[in-house]
Amino acid sequence: MINIAVSSQKGGVGKTTVSINLAHAFARAGVRTLLVDADPQGSVGLSLTRQSRLLAGFYDFLKDPSTPLERLIVPTRLETFALVASGQASDYEAGGGIGAHLSRVRDFLHAVAGRGYDLCIMDTAAGLFGVTGDVVSSSDAIMILQQAEPLGIRSVPKLLEGLNRMRVMNPRLSILGVCLTMVQHDLIESTEAAAALRQLLPPEMVFQTQIPRNPLFVRASARGLPIGAMEEGAAVQAVFDRLRVEIEDKLQPGDARRV
Amino acid sequence: MELIDPWLDTAEVRRLAELLMKPSRHPVGALPEAGFEAGFLGYTTTEPAVVAEESQAATPAPAEETVTQADPEPLPSAARSPFLDIIHHFRDWMREHFSAKEMFILDRQGEVIYDESHHGRLHFLARSLALAPRRPGSFAGYVHIKIRAGATLEVIPVEPPNGYLILGAVVPGALSPAAVTAVMEAMILVAGAQTPVRPIGQPV
Numbered sequence: 001m002i003n004i005a006v007s008s009q010k011g012g013v014g015k016t017t018v019s020i021n022l023a024h025a026f027a028r029a030g031v032r033t034l035l036v037d038a039d040p041q042g043s044v045g046l047s048l049t050r051q052s053r054l055l056a057g058f059y060d061f062l063k064d065p066s067t068p069l070e071r072l073i074v075p076t077r078l079e080t081f082a083l084v085a086s087g088q089a090s091d092y093e094a095g096g097g098i099g100a101h102l103s104r105v106r107d108f109l110h111a112v113a114g115r116g117y118d119l120c121i122m123d124t125a126a127g128l129f130g131v132t133g134d135v136v137s138s139s140d141a142i143m144i145l146q147q148a149e150p151l152g153i154r155s156v157p158k159l160l161e162g163l164n165r166m167r168v169m170n171p172r173l174s175i176l177g178v179c180l181t182m183v184q185h186d187l188i189e190s191t192e193a194a195a196a197l198r199q200l201l202p203p204e205m206v207f208q209t210q211i212p213r214n215p216l217f218v219r220a221s222a223r224g225l226p227i228g229a230m231e232e233g234a235a236v237q238a239v240f241d242r243l244r245v246e247i248e249d250k251l252q253p254g255d256a257r258r259v
Numbered sequence: 260m261e262l263i264d265p266w267l268d269t270a271e272v273r274r275l276a277e278l279l280m281k282p283s284r285h286p287v288g289a290l291p292e293a294g295f296e297a298g299f300l301g302y303t304t305t306e307p308a309v310v311a312e313e314s315q316a317a318t319p320a321p322a323e324e325t326v327t328q329a330d331p332e333p334l335p336s337a338a339r340s341p342f343l344d345i346i347h348h349f350r351d352w353m354r355e356h357f358s359a360k361e362m363f364i365l366d367r368q369g370e371v372i373y374d375e376s377h378h379g380r381l382h383f384l385a386r387s388l389a390l391a392p393r394r395p396g397s398f399a400g401y402v403h404i405k406i407r408a409g410a411t412l413e414v415i416p417v418e419p420p421n422g423y424l425i426l427g428a429v430v431p432g433a434l435s436p437a438a439v440t441a442v443m444e445a446m447i448l449v450a451g452a453q454t455p456v457r458p459i460g461q462p463v
Contacts, residue, residue: 160275168387
């Protein structure tokens, strides 16, 4: 199994939207995928299941590692796609420095690997500290989302410093790259910001695929569905399929962990 | 690039990014003391006592001697020196103001200047964190790492004019920013071979 943390320096860049639809893209391609909501806000659960307020989840495991994984896994209509909600204990010591939950995060991932999943995608809270720091310190790879707007681009140095520090914590961490989100082709500041990021960073560090701002995301969220499960969602789903292929290509060829 | 050029040093950003995209210099398992490699499951259990590294190497200014002290008891008077006295004053100050139970001080090369922590295996981690690539001129930030229940390792680097010191201190809980500032000020006095004046700052 390989586990990928989806993270960002700033909040509100579309982590949950990307995590849900990327996980769904992998699952549609036959990859046994578990999507874990590691953001205490619980947005994955709120997006995909009406029972999210009742579900035990990731933070319940952190609070009590004896919680059986079976109690946390929520199946979906797609056999290869399941999710773990944030849970009811999401206020459980969510702060704190890196290392506070490391042991339990790793226990959780070992338990997930033992269930035969090929891929675990973890939607994290913004920033690289607290539980997110422990998730990244336990992950095989990290994908960073960056909103295509000038302020976000200016925060890139801080993001890179944070990632370099994460690399110290977790020397095997693979940086999949930065994915631009909420790109607005009809807004020059947005397209210029996207172009500036591509000039700023090495080409291999920026995904070719970028996620557009699209009202379909709002509609999908309203219906509690991934984009790919909506009749009119094919074009946007194709974006996530391209992103999936890019990620597969970035994982080292021949790597046994390749999904 | 007008959107970002005036706001950041693009060459430095590029350098940091290229460092990240290099394959890891440390394959899995190559860093037995890094603390966070694959076999490591966190600090929730009691840390095994590790004998601190002996070091005969030259140490940076202003220390004239390298002191490795696994036992927090004062050294015999014959072994004492003015600098060691200053460090002991600093240690006492850390205990009094922040309830620090264990402490080590490293130089830029990771050589031990002082150690009464029993956390020798954390030296590599502390140094690596303190020296993680960053923008020139930007300060190496401090880091809190919870190592077990009721014990947080504070890694606090300081850059006095005459050297570079990395403090590792085990405290009951993460220090506030104001407290870290006070510790940094005290560390700079230590680096200048001055006894911390009590109180330095107002610990929170």
